[in-house]
Amino acid sequence: MRAVVQRVKEATVSVDNKIIGAIQAGLLVFLGIAADDSRKDLEYLVDKIVNLRIFADAEGKMNLSALELGKEILLISQFTLLGDCRKGRRPNYTAAAAPEKAKELYLAFLEALEETGLKIASGEFQAMMEIESINDGPVTILLDSKKEF
Numbered sequence: 001m002r003a004v005v006q007r008v009k010e011a012t013v014s015v016d017n018k019i020i021g022a023i024q025a026g027l028l029v030f031l032g033i034a035a036d037d038s039r040k041d042l043e044y045l046v047d048k049i050v051n052l053r054i055f056a057d058a059e060g061k062m063n064l065s066a067l068e069l070g071k072e073i074l075l076i077s078q079f080t081l082l083g084d085c086r087k088g089r090r091p092n093y094t095a096a097a098a099p100e101k102a103k104e105l106y107l108a109f110l111e112a113l114e115e116t117g118l119k120i121a122s123g124e125f126q127a128m129m130e131i132e133s134i135n136d137g138p139v140t141i142l143l144d145s146k147k148e149f
Contacts, residue, residue, distance in 0.1 A: 001041040001145040011133035021121035026072035032081025041145035076123040
């Protein structure tokens, strides 16, 4: 499982020109699910994301997490995070999970985030979405449950 985590001042996701999810200050998370991902990968990333110390403390140091500050999270499914561009010019998506498995893990991921007590919003699985955000920093973190980077 791979995630791109962005600290944002606000973010929205729209489908067919209708906003279906919105957050104020918090994290915009793009999530890619691999064919070999399991509940273990999900649990690792949920814990890592909500506890990432990327928000400023009283001294301005990145020392506080979304969970500590009660920040909001917008979760977006994005299979293209599993694209392999090492060969040729067209990304290869063979590492991405099949849609049925990906949807099941995406919904479980969403549920696990909701269980943290934070305000969670989400996009629509397999929909063409438009994401708008105001990055804060910018701060962007790449995460991989297999720790490949």
